[in-house]
Amino acid sequence: MKTELEINEFIKNGHQTYLPNLTIDCAIFGYHEQQLKVLLAKWKGLDGYSMPGGYVARKEPLSVAANRILKEKTSLEKVFLQQFYTFGDSEFRSQNQKYEFLPKDSWLRDRTLAIGYYALVNYSRVTVEEDILTEQYVWEDIKKVPKLLFDHNEMLEKALHHMRINLYHQPIGYTLLEKKFTLPEIQSLYETILGKPLDRRNFPKKLMSLGLIKDTGEVRSIGQHRSPRLYTFDKKKYDQCIKEGIVLVV
Amino acid sequence: MKTELEINEFIKNGHQTYLPNLTIDCAIFGYHEQQLKVLLAKWKGLDGYSMPGGYVARKEPLSVAANRILKEKTSLEKVFLQQFYTFGDSEFRSQNQKYEFLPKDSWLRDRTLAIGYYALVNYSRVTVEEDILTEQYVWEDIKKVPKLLFDHNEMLEKALHHMRINLYHQPIGYTLLEKKFTLPEIQSLYETILGKPLDRRNFPKKLMSLGLIKDTGEVRSIGQHRSPRLYTFDKKKYDQCIKEGIVLVV
DNA sequence: CTTTATTGCGTTATTATTACGCAATAAAAG
DNA sequence: CTTTTATTGCGTAATAATAACGCAATAAAG
DSSP, rough: OOOOHHHHHHHHHHHEEEEEEEEEEEEEEEETTTTEEEEEEEESSSSSOOOOEEEETEEEHHHHHHHHHHHHHHHHSSSSEEEEEEOOHHHHHHOOOOOOSSTTTTTGGGGOOOEEEEEEEOOOOOOOOOOOOEEEEEEEEGGGGOSSSSTTHHHHHHHHHHHHHHHHHGGGHHHHHHHEHHHHHHHHHHHHHHHHHOTHHHHHHHHHHHHEEEEEEOOOOOOOOOOOOEEEEOOOHHHHHHTTOOOOOO | OHHHHHHHHHHHHHHHHEEEEEEEEEEEEEETEEEEEEEEEETTTSSSOOEEEEETTTOOOOHHHHHHHHHHHHOOOEEEEEEEEEOSSHHHHHSSSOOSSSTTGGGGGGEEEEEEEEEEGGGOOOOOOOOOSSSEEEEEEGOOOOOSSTOOOOOOOHHHHHHHHHHHOGGGGGSEEEEEEHHHHHHHHHHHHHHHHHHHHHEEHHHTTTTTTTEEEOEEEEEEEOOEEEEEEHHHHHHHHHHHHHHOOO
């Protein structure tokens, strides 16, 4: 949405294009400088941050809508994106909204449920683009997230919980990294997400024994010590593990 | 819904009371004669079975709606009920419906997404009540479920999957049994749900070591052999295990 | 009183997880 | 060019968890 005209059309007749009473909201996680970060948006006119979201078009499959919304906000395609919960319980989600700046009869003032998705993206590849509705986007360390708009704190908590649980069943962590990564890098990532230290010697052993990572033969020169090797994820083995439902206890 | 008048009012003006484009559908699981069964409904006018469902009232919290719908269908309250996925991808869920028996402009012909819940109930306590829309309810062994209406086969598969996964994280199995049960009973239940045999000696050992079940001191006389003891679930320990997120590998 | 089927309790074997020790090595400092 | 420093990579031992199984106890039926 670029122009004021488009916005006004959306406010007035958006319900002809989109399903009312329902949004998709997305916790977009990135990893940078040993921190797990979440992408937050500041809306013009509203005082505070929330996670990005959007509406489902009338004949659009749900997962297509989720991917479209993610692409609109981050320019990313084909990233790890997973539905985790649908929200309709909080006070905010049980009744109509009191957005003073909207016409009294706008479809946007109706009650909205929210289908929650979370995405794991490569932090450095995200290019956010502010539009006429959003003042700015910020990456916030999940340990420093302020009070968010609506029920988005609860939503973020639940997204994190599902993501961490999933980390034990699917080796999804690599989706936050570059194609090639060192063992210390992926270990540090897991330590950050799980919030606990892992043994430097046992962790790679597990990944190797499952066949999830492959040695590329290359090394990366970083600092005054032995150069660590570069590894890649084995997509074939990964898919197999997902199918068989491994439990990666690290 | 009891009378034809109510039905017609619902078809015509239901969208004033309920949110459109969205249903709650519920896989209701029961356990009987060593079989895991699911409650299916046959609709008048439609040729085939589906899982029970309903609409969310305009200002009704989502979980309240789910519990209300469960109660309407089974007369049960305060049972284990859990949301697992929201469906909006299948062809059926991506476009408007062609229900010939409904007026062309009925809100019920609009596209509907479905929020999937599953419930674990005590089979013998369920009293289904057919109404003007449902011809009959049947309990079907999950191994013999026929082709269902809409996308309900996919929905059932996903419900089962989530339930089985959850069984490893939360000791939810007992919700399918009577208050007091024998060790062979609960073991047989787990074997049925997980579809694999468990060791008769190791299984109770695990439940006992976690403190999840308590010996009542009573026994039950059943047949030509030693009478098995009756156990109950320790709700306090159960809640603690849920909170701490145990992994019950059996 | 004997037979039969099944329960309850134990012990042992196997496997997985956790905890460390130490040599290899790359870059910087002397 | 040698030494220092920080970190990597590989191994092995200690511990814990899981799986496998033997046998006595016992309730009902013949």
